[in-house]
Amino acid sequence: MALILALDFGGTKLAAAIANLGSSEWLRYERRLSPANTDAKTDLEIMRSLIYSLLQNIKPTAIGVSFGGPVDAVIGTVRLSHHVAGWENIPLKKLLEQEFGVLASVDNDANVAALGEHRFGAGQGYDSLFYITISTGIGGGWILNGKPWRGASGMAGEIGHIVVDPAGPICLCGKQGCVERLASGPYMAQDVRENLLKEPVQLRGHQGKILRELVNNNLDLITGKVVSEAAAKGDERAIIILQRSAWALGIAIGNAANLINPQRFILGGSVTKSGENWWNVVQKTARETALPEIDFDIVSAALGDDAPLWGAVALAESGL
């Protein structure tokens, strides 16, 4: 029986699992948080220990890898990680092939998750789709003609850095009004926090009551999740920031529909758990931005946190 080894280098966590070819259940599964201030070497060592614990002297038939950062998928070399030091130009495919003696396929997490949803999740039966993860960062992966579309230099899918509001706030990338700047969890948290700090002292604890209570008045604890919770409880400022997130993503999806006309958009990541209002604004804005003749739907990802691992299985399969 052919055995697939799936690996997920996630930036803050590492996961590995094995499954029989064609199966949609794991045989065994291991998951570990990366240590604080980890580096590429440490993460690779932890992953090796996970793999040997999983395999127990069995040899896999093929290896698929999801990596949290830009990858040259053709040669399987990591370009860099935005979260972990020391990953520049690490030939991950080659390292794994040398150690385990079988074919290894490596791609970035958004492309791999797109493949996972296409093969095992919300994209089954869809020939063209765009998977978008809205979390700490925002990225995406295309399936066109039933296959990953990676772009001429493997950089397609960077929906987080398309500009939707040229008068908007400045993003880390230097531009104004990127989708990621408006819609990602950490930026929503930052904007709510700064907004609270700007309040006149005599009003503090009044207007921001709901938010302050959720974090025991420690504004550093505000996250994207806290913003969603405060919005659900009726905090006006959180509602505005959350709606702006959904609006920015909706414009981006509508623009992508006009440009590429895929059948389906699949949304995953923590921000998609922000509730019905967030989803309604995304749906409505995307529908209004796309031309009326352009059909598409927008659905929730089905595989959750396991999308990269299942995608890694699909990636390994496609290499066989």
Next chain:
Amino acid sequence: MALILALDFGGTKLAAAIANLGSSEWLRYERRLSPANTDAKTDLEIMRSLIYSLLQNIKPTAIGVSFGGPVDAVIGTVRLSHHVAGWENIPLKKLLEQEFGVLASVDNDANVAALGEHRFGAGQGYDSLFYITISTGIGGGWILNGKPWRGASGMAGEIGHIVVDPAGPICLCGKQGCVERLASGPYMAQDVRENLLKEPVQLRGHQGKILRELVNNNLDLITGKVVSEAAAKGDERAIIILQRSAWALGIAIGNAANLINPQRFILGGSVTKSGENWWNVVQKTARETALPEIDFDIVSAALGDDAPLWGAVALAESGL
């Protein structure tokens, strides 16, 4: 010798030509303006007369058709024309196949022009490209993996209606700040005209001197071309409007590069003849909008007004 018949239903003009398979020179070529207030039936009759005049009793091997409006390319049926009445649901492929007894392939002008540039023009040797026409309207056609990408319902490439400035002026489509609203010839002319009309009477003929002279003070004669000419002669308001056109297109190209990462963008259409400044702003804005890791270039179309006809040849070839 296999003979290709290429047809271009352009909205205001009709063109037909024949070429030997594999050749890049026309054997014969006919071109006619559509009559004022023409309709589908009249344009079809004129096109038939052009075809019979070209063919002179020879039978073509295949027919390729470029149509100026949305087409269902799979069944070769026109959806509608935005310029000429009566085209709704005309089965153009079927009509031509019945009359001439050979395979006919039909697609919209932007897709066909993209194919033409890919096969015979500025896109030769490029596996992924986006052709954009910036003229009365703004549209585009994708080549991905060396083949046309039309989208799930044949509507891909609508770059004219992606939103780049949500606070911008209202487009005919109902949205604010579409690329077409900011960058197309007629809208540039409209904005310059309205801007001139808003001037206090005592200033008329002073600030807008260059523009007014170019149209003998008849503001209805202002076109996109006039705006370019006035900008070249130093008219400040024309310069601002023309730069805004280039800026909007640059944002759209940068966003498309982030999403799809094609090797090359090819720009055609009358507005691309607006001079070096326009091109510089397009290039600069697109480069700044795309992530630094994303490589692409932006070049001028090579086939000019004949791009749809040469594309029709390539379309007919690909059907053989």
